[in-house]
Amino acid sequence: MSSDATPGPVAFGQRVQILRNRRGMSRPVLAGLVGMSVSWLKQVETGKIQTPKLSIILRFAEALRVRDLSELTGQESMPVDLFIGPGHARLPAVAAVINAFPLSATSRQAPPAAHLRARLARAWSARHSSPDHREVIGALLPDLIRDAQLVVRQAEGAAERRAAQAALAEVYSLSQFFLAYQPDSALLWRVAERGMVAAQESEDPHAIGVAAWLLANAHRDGGPPHLDAADAVTRETLSYLEPLLPDAIDDVRAIAGALQFEAGYTAARRGDTGVAWWHWDKARKIARKLRGDYYHPITSFSQAIMGAHAVTVAVELRAGGESVRQAAAADAMTIPSRPRRARHRIEEARGYQLDGQADTALAMLDRAHEAAPETIRYNGYARRIVLEETESKSPERRRRASELAVKIGILAA
Structure with a gap:
């Protein structure tokens, strides 16, 4: 018998099992997410049930967070991007700035901190008001990232440096909204972690809360293996913020509310009904203490x-x-x-x-x-x-x- 026989194509069920194991999912968890029984899923994975109809394939794609349907079907004629969307035209320019580490001295003077803050405020406003918001912030991000990094490098004194780190953390937060669902998840994680480091260096409660909220989002969207990490981030950050809330400004209260909802969102994804609605209710109580017209500029948290x-x-x-x-x-x-x-x-x-x-x-x-x-x-x-x-x-x-x-x-x- 020849030892170099060409292997046959990988069946749909085998692909499901490989992807499920790669995501660290148990069979009962995946079966629940696609709305079928564990025994049915076992029959699919073992080949006793052949490729299901498109609606079920799409449920698998959603649960397993595959990039495109060909990962499940093996048919290169079905390269349909799902949970990681098509790369935006401005992604290469944004990625190039994020990946660059300018270490040599530069004669260019950093912009004034107030100028950088004003540009950031305009960028958030543009994001919320523009139908093509990725195009708008993708055009702004390269210069914002470069300038925010330069402000940190040229900061004089501890207080000025902490303020610069808070601004840099916010620029990284804006970057994450652009990078979400782009075909470069490693870049998203890099920015999320840098944003958290910059926020911690700033010692600013609001900056820390925003960076933690986005990091928890990234963990949650990473699938079931990352839900515990999402909970750990929200729990620890809320423990830090809650003693500050009685005297806090609205922005800090709002980010605490956004984190409470984030904990409820993660619980809902687990299927934990009581915990999910409990956290939602805690978030609602925080929202009711905000001004009626208040709207958090990053998370959208509000009444x-x-x-x-x-x-x-x-x-x-x-x-x-x-x-x-x-x-x-x-x-x-x-x-x-x-x-x-x-x-x-x-x-x-x-x-x-x-x-x-x-x-x-x-x-x-x-x-x-x-x-x-x-x-x-x-x-x-x-x-x-x-x-x-x-x-x-x-x-x-x-x-x-x-x-x-x-x-x-x-x-x-």
């Missing part, structure tokens, strides 16, 4: 966002009816940030699809596209729903989904 947060908790708990009830109670138009409003519409779409209301789900995705096309273009949940509905039995739904798929770049025109 206005709590309805959207309730939808997210219900959706992550896979509670379709509750998701729809919370969506009906929430008012998306009170969310001033266009990308955050689009994200809320996507969460509503997830809820309506869970509840079997696919037409309404597509309508919510249309509204998400109206609010901020770049948000839906890079959101894996939205891409999954659209792609799934292109296979709908309803001709009208297939048409609507296909038109949306072209708009967000899943299908060619």
Whole structure:
């Protein structure tokens, strides 16, 4: 018998098992995430059940956070990006600045700290108001990163250096919003860690809270193996912030509220209903102590966002009816940030699809596209729903989904 026989193609079930083990997931966890029984999943992995229909493949893709469907199907004709979206045109320029470590002396004078702060404020404002927010902040980031690093290097005295580190941490925070769902996860982690280091060096409670919130986000989106790390970050940061809250400014209170919700979000992803809603309620109590018109410039935490947060908790708990009830109670138009409003519409779409209301789900995705096309273009949940509905039995739904798929770049025109 020849020893150099060409191995056969890797079956769908084998690919699922390999990816599941690589993500550190147990079979019961993955079965729960795709809404099937453990015995059914075992039969898939062992080849007793062949490749399932597209809607189930997409559930696997969501649970396993695969880059594109060909990782699951083995068909190179299906290179559909899902949870890591297409690389933005400005990604190489941003990556080049992040990866650079200028050590030699420079004759260039760092901009005044107040000037850097004003540019940062304008960048956040542009992010919240622009439908093409990635394009806008991607254009601003290279110079912002270079200048913030230079301000730190040229700072004189401990107080000035701490303030410069807080500004640098915020620039890294802005960078993470650009890098999310880009095809370079290592770059995202690099920035998250640098942001946390800069925030700690600043000794500024708000900077530390924001960096921790983003680091917890990164851990949570890393999948089940990283949920404990997300909890550790939020728990430790809340322990640090809570004694400061009685005399804190609104920004510090808001970041504590955002971290409380983050803990609830992680609990919901675990399927822990009681803990998820307990943290949501604690976050709501913090929000009620803020001014009615207050809106955190980075996390969007506010009284206005709590309805959207309730939808997210219900959706992550896979509670379709509750998701729809919370969506009906929430008012998306009170969310001033266009990308955050689009994200809320996507969460509503997830809820309506869970509840079997696919037409309404597509309508919510249309509204998400109206609010901020770049948000839906890079959101894996939205891409999954659209792609799934292109296979709908309803001709009208297939048409609507296909038109949306072209708009967000899943299908060619």
